[in-house]
Amino acid sequence: MAKEIEYAGRVHPKKFSLWLLLLGILMLFSGLTSAYIVRKGDGNWFDFELPSIFLYSTIVILLSSLTMLYAFRSAKNDEINGVKIGLGLTIILGIGFIVTQYWGWVVMAGDGLHFVNPKQGDRVSASFLIAIAAIHLAHILAGIIYLIIMLVRTYKSKVHKKDTLQISMCNTYWHFIGLLWVYLYMFLYFAPDF
Amino acid sequence: MSTAVAHAHTDDHHHHEESFLSKYVFSMDHKMISKQFLITGIIMGLIGMGMSIAFRLQLAYPDTSFPILEWLFGSKWAPDGKLDAGYYMALVTMHGTIMVFYVLTAGLSGTFANLLLPLQIGARDMASPFMNMLSYWFFLLSSIVLLSSLFVETGPASGGWTIYPPLSALPKAMPGSGMGMTLWLSAIILFIASSLLGGINYISTVLNMRTKGMSMTRLPLTVWALFLTAVLGLLSFPVLLGGGLLLLFDRGFGTSFYLSDIYLGSAGALEHTGGSPVLFQHLFWFLGHPEVYIIIMPALGITSEVIAINSRKPIFGYTAMVISLLGIAFLSFIVWGHHMFITGMNPLLGAVFLVTTLIIAVPSAVKTFNYLATLWRGNIRFTNAMMFAIGLVSFFISGGLTGIFLGNATLDIQLHDTYFVVGHFHIVMGCAAIFGMLAGIYHWFPKMFGRLMNKPLGYIHFWLTFISAYLVFFPMHFIGLAGVPRRYYAFTLLPEYGVWADVNVLMTMAAILGGLAQIVFIYNFFSSIFIGKKASQNPWEANTLEWTTPVERIHGNWPGEIPTVYRWAYDYSNPAYEEDFKMQNIPDEDHEIELFETETKLTPSAEDEPVNETVNFFTLIKNWFIPRTV
Numbered sequence: 001m002a003k004e005i006e007y008a009g010r011v012h013p014k015k016f017s018l019w020l021l022l023l024g025i026l027m028l029f030s031g032l033t034s035a036y037i038v039r040k041g042d043g044n045w046f047d048f049e050l051p052s053i054f055l056y057s058t059i060v061i062l063l064s065s066l067t068m069l070y071a072f073r074s075a076k077n078d079e080i081n082g083v084k085i086g087l088g089l090t091i092i093l094g095i096g097f098i099v100t101q102y103w104g105w106v107v108m109a110g111d112g113l114h115f116v117n118p119k120q121g122d123r124v125s126a127s128f129l130i131a132i133a134a135i136h137l138a139h140i141l142a143g144i145i146y147l148i149i150m151l152v153r154t155y156k157s158k159v160h161k162k163d164t165l166q167i168s169m170c171n172t173y174w175h176f177i178g179l180l181w182v183y184l185y186m187f188l189y190f191a192p193d194f
Numbered sequence: 195m196s197t198a199v200a201h202a203h204t205d206d207h208h209h210h211e212e213s214f215l216s217k218y219v220f221s222m223d224h225k226m227i228s229k230q231f232l233i234t235g236i237i238m239g240l241i242g243m244g245m246s247i248a249f250r251l252q253l254a255y256p257d258t259s260f261p262i263l264e265w266l267f268g269s270k271w272a273p274d275g276k277l278d279a280g281y282y283m284a285l286v287t288m289h290g291t292i293m294v295f296y297v298l299t300a301g302l303s304g305t306f307a308n309l310l311l312p313l314q315i316g317a318r319d320m321a322s323p324f325m326n327m328l329s330y331w332f333f334l335l336s337s338i339v340l341l342s343s344l345f346v347e348t349g350p351a352s353g354g355w356t357i358y359p360p361l362s363a364l365p366k367a368m369p370g371s372g373m374g375m376t377l378w379l380s381a382i383i384l385f386i387a388s389s390l391l392g393g394i395n396y397i398s399t400v401l402n403m404r405t406k407g408m409s410m411t412r413l414p415l416t417v418w419a420l421f422l423t424a425v426l427g428l429l430s431f432p433v434l435l436g437g438g439l440l441l442l443f444d445r446g447f448g449t450s451f452y453l454s455d456i457y458l459g460s461a462g463a464l465e466h467t468g469g470s471p472v473l474f475q476h477l478f479w480f481l482g483h484p485e486v487y488i489i490i491m492p493a494l495g496i497t498s499e500v501i502a503i504n505s506r507k508p509i510f511g512y513t514a515m516v517i518s519l520l521g522i523a524f525l526s527f528i529v530w531g532h533h534m535f536i537t538g539m540n541p542l543l544g545a546v547f548l549v550t551t552l553i554i555a556v557p558s559a560v561k562t563f564n565y566l567a568t569l570w571r572g573n574i575r576f577t578n579a580m581m582f583a584i585g586l587v588s589f590f591i592s593g594g595l596t597g598i599f600l601g602n603a604t605l606d607i608q609l610h611d612t613y614f615v616v617g618h619f620h621i622v623m624g625c626a627a628i629f630g631m632l633a634g635i636y637h638w639f640p641k642m643f644g645r646l647m648n649k650p651l652g653y654i655h656f657w658l659t660f661i662s663a664y665l666v667f668f669p670m671h672f673i674g675l676a677g678v679p680r681r682y683y684a685f686t687l688l689p690e691y692g693v694w695a696d697v698n699v700l701m702t703m704a705a706i707l708g709g710l711a712q713i714v715f716i717y718n719f720f721s722s723i724f725i726g727k728k729a730s731q732n733p734w735e736a737n738t739l740e741w742t743t744p745v746e747r748i749h750g751n752w753p754g755e756i757p758t759v760y761r762w763a764y765d766y767s768n769p770a771y772e773e774d775f776k777m778q779n780i781p782d783e784d785h786e787i788e789l790f791e792t793e794t795k796l797t798p799s800a801e802d803e804p805v806n807e808t809v810n811f812f813t814l815i816k817n818w819f820i821p822r823t824v
Contacts, residue, residue: 013321013402020394024432031433031477035440039451039473116448121468127449131440 018169022176025139029180032135033187036128040191046122047192050129050185051107057100058185061140061178064093072171078161080154087151090174094144097181101137105130129188136184139177146170222323223749227330228308229642232635234330235301236719238337240712242292245285247702247709250666252277254695254702256684271349279683283352284370286681290355291340291378293624295385298489300333300392302631303427306492307396307420309638313740314414316405316757318750321398325391332388336381343377351378354681356478359452359471363444366458376445379438386431386438393431396424405739407759412778414738414763415509418516419495422523423488429527430484437477444469472537479530487526489623491519493630494561494590497583499763500633501565503736504580505572506774508764510564518557518564525554535603536610544603551601558594562587573767573774577734578652579637585660586629593622596671611681614674620667632659635719640733644745645726651718658711665704669697737777738763 039045071086108114108126115130117123150170153159159167221227248267251260259275266272271281308326312319320326343350352370353361357378365372400413400421413421440451444466452474453466502509509515531539531547539547565587574580596618600606609615632655639647673694678685685691685698732741739759743751757779765776 011402013398016402017321017325017394017398020397020428021390024390024394024428027429028432028436031436031480032440035436035451035473035477038476039470042470042473044468115443117450118448118465119467121450121454124450124468127443127451131443131449131451135436135439 012165015165015169015172018172022173025176025180029132029136029184032128032132033184036132036187036191039124039128044122046113046120046125048111048113048125049192050189051104051111053100053104053107054185054188057097057104058182060093060096060100061181064090064097065175065178067093068171068174072164072167075154075159075164075167076161080157080160083154083159083167084151087147087154091144091147091151094140094147097140098137101133105133132184132188136177136181139180143170143174143177146173220327222319222327224308224312224320224323224326225642225747225751227326228305230330231300231304231308231333232642234334234337235297235305236716238292238296239301240716241341242289242297243709243712245289245292247705249277249282249285249289250702250705252282252683253685254699256686277683280352280369281349282683283354283681284350284374287352287354287370287378288340288344288350291351291382294355294485294489295382296333296337296340298623298627298631299427299485300385300388302627302634303420303423303488303492304330304333304392305631306416306496306634306638307392307424309642310414310416310740311396311399311420312403313641313743313751314417314738314763315400315403315408316739316759317399317403318752318756320395321403322395325395329388329392329395332384332391336384336388339377339384340381343374343381346373346377348372348374350374356475356482357441358478359441359444359469359474360456363441363452363471363474364456364458364464365445366461379442379445383435383438386435389427389431393424393427396420397428400424405756405759408778412759412762415498415512415515415519416492416495418519419491419498422519423491426484426488426491426523426526430481430488433477434481437474437481440477441474472534475534475537476530479533480527482533483530484526486619486623487522489627490590490630491522493586493627493634494519496630496634496637497565497586498561499736499738500579500583500637501568501587502764502766503637503734504575504577504583505568506575506766507568507572508766508768510567510570511560512762512764514560515564518560521557522554525550525557529554532601532603532606535606541603548601548603552598555594555598555601558590562591562594575734577636578647578649578656579633579734581653581656582629582633582636585656586626586633588660589621589626589629589663592668593618593620593626597622609674611679612674613670613678613680616680617667617670617674620670621663625663625667629659632715637734638740639719639722639726640729640745641740641743641747643723643726644729644747645722646729646733647722647726648718651714655711655715655718658714659708662704662708662711666701666708669701673697732777735775737761737765737775739778742777742779 067086067089069086071083071090074080074082074086105115108130113123113126113129115127117126147170150159150167153166218226221230248263251263256276260272261275263272263277264275267277267281271278271284277285308320311317348369350370351357351362351374352368353375357375361367361371362375362379365375400417404413440449443449444451444453448465450466450469452471453464453469454471455467456464458464498509498515529547529551531543532551535544535547569584596614600609600615600618636647636652639645673691674680676691676694678691678694682688685694729745731743731745734741739757742757744753758781759778760781761776761778763778765771765778767774768776
């Protein structure tokens with residue numbers, strides 16, 4: 001009894017470590033977006049409008065947060081089928097995000113905005129966009145691998161009401177990288193104006 | 195990563211039979227990992243020091259032939275026993291990288307955070323022993339990758355440890371920009387992974403795994419220092435990672451983040467335009483400056499502990515010490531521009547960085563005065579560790595004062611890239627941090643190996659190192675003021691610097707003396723592991739929890755329950771008690787009755803506690819600061 005009072009306000013060390021990892025990822029992207037601002041401030045910078053496809057990828061990633069939330073809620077209520085459907089949909093939407101991102105880069109390339117732009121110094125704005133998006137995409141890929149591991153664990157009946165730590169960590173990570181993209185999208189959308 | 199952690203972290207704190215491999219090599223015990231970090235750090239330190247002696251020989255005797263150099267580096271890099279000019283730069287680069295990252299970051303933090311955090315806060319192990327093991331293996335792999343660059347045909351990275359573009363961004367720029375630079379970057383990325391795995395673990399351990407009664411306000415200062423060091427690493431290393439990734443894109447794919455209008459002798463005008471090399475400096479120094487404090491803060495923490503114990507006095511101004519550590523940690527993030535005063539920075543911005551830089555002198559001075567006030571009228575025991583801790587205070591003062599010179603933009607513009615800077619940072623972060631590390635090694639050697647180090651040899655080591663360090667680095671300030679630039683291979687063609695030739699000889703002699711002194715240390719360290727005098731449980735009569743564990747160093751640290759903490763760590767010479775120290779786990783007499791009546795079987799560890807998933811963030815913070823009393 002005393003024990004429960006004692007630790008009521010404590011969080012699992014693994015989950016806490018995840019929060020710290022997310023803080024580190026946040027610093028990575030603060031560094032990259034700051035570099036963007038510093039380089040833009042130097043001038044010789046080509047401003048362009050973000051292709052609208054990136055808006056669709058933002059919607060896709062936000063939807064995937066909802067399906068992830070559905071999976072997590074289902075796990076808490078011991079509805080294993082719900083977990084499977086939720087995780088599966090999240091994985092599909094995650095892959096959809098990757099596709100829309102790649103599509104966005106193809107659209108940009110059509111406008112002459114490549115990752116490598118020889119002799120076109122002002123197009124480094126496009127290099128920045130793609131570098132930031134690609135490094136974010138690497139985190140999405142890690143998230144999809146995490147989701148697949150969770151799905152396998154669900155099929156092995158290792159995710160249920162009494163063991164929600166892993167899925168709750170997966171849930172936190174996925175929402176974080178989703179919201180991180182929303183931040184990056186808004187940053188890249190509004191950056192030409194400031 | 196997090197899932198992998200979950201699989202492995204199932205039954206760590208249980209005793210079981212261990213093979214040689216699981217005990218010494220793939221160990222998840224924090225004490226063994228700390229020894230692995232320490233010994234790897236010592237080996238890297240010897241390599242780094244050996245390199246410095248090699249290039250000091252070159253500086254003192256640019257025209258003399260040393261067959262030993264040819265034997266060491268081969269006829270390609272030291273033809274006729276004289277260092278090749280490019281290889282001189284490579285040695286300087288590798289010396290800096292090894293000392294800053296591999297010895298004073300991983301060797302110092304890695305060793306003492308692993309050893310002391312669980313022991314001093316009262317935990318059976320780290321929050322995640324598996325991540326801890328990974329942290330060491332990434333570090334070892336990173337060390338091997340870095341050292342392997344010594345054996346590639348074009349030689350190791352040679353653009354300085356700060357790897358400024360364009361030398362680092364153009365593989366064709368010079369021999370050292372090729373394969374050596376690629377290996378350097380790979381090594382650093384592995385190092386960042388190691389540092390993040392370790393740092394996350396340290397923070398999580400300190401905040402979540404403290405024993406009952408161990409509030410944040412009762413933590414020994416070593417724990418505070420190591421904790422804040424980990425926070426600095428967690429917040430600054432990812433920024434370097436970002437900068438390094440952009441650098442890799444420039445090197446590998448031909449983007450132009452850092453490269454602008456380059457003409458290369460062999461290749462003509464390159465296609466890069468529009469990049470900004472100064473941008474890399476911003477990203478690098480956003481890590482680079484906190485990195486300086488990542489190096490010095492653990493050393494300061496160790497010194498606080500060693501000085502208080504051996505003065506038999508409570509540390510003077512515990513709260514001020516903690517606040518000054520917090521102040522240093524915070525300020526370290528907003529001063530990076532002082533490394534870049536000559537990049538054509540807006541003078542207003544320069545003035546901002548100047549002010550923040552000079553403000554760091556305040557918490558640093560608070561710490562120095564508190565050390566002196568702790569020593570003042572103390573019942574001082576001049577143990578080996580104490581000598582090194584006092585040595586740190588000396589270096590911290592003399593190196594810190596020249597920091598005030600360099601923090602001024604107007605002066606820095608003159609002194610930038612001269613030996614004044616080299617002298618300054620070697621004293622304030624090189625020597626001071628090494629002395630802190632050595633103080634820690636002498637002090638916690640009994641905890642690591644159950645034996646004491648040889649005391650007379652320790653004194654010889656101290657005095658030789660102390661004297662030689664000042665003889666090497668103090669004259670550098672004078673030649674720096676005279677304008678002698680750093681990173682020059684020889685001054686024979688610059689007659690105006692010829693007057694300093696004798697000083698260079700003196701510094702080289704002192705460096706060799708310092709190197710010889712380390713042989714004494716190495717002998718003492720490794721022989722004491724096997725033949726040192728057996729240590730008692732609490733040889734220094736210290737208060738902290740690590741000295742309540744048995745000398746045998748068992749897995750899980752305490753054979754029975756984890757002790758409960760009733761007081762702060764610095765109850766020395768308290769007139770209320772008969773003995774001159776009172777360990778943290780000893781209750782006051784009136785407390786004992788209370789304790790008898792209440793449930794005390796409360797040992798926090800990762801697996802046996804109910805987990806509240808929806809914990810409010812603010813309750814969490816509140817709980818860190820309120821002592822968990824019964």
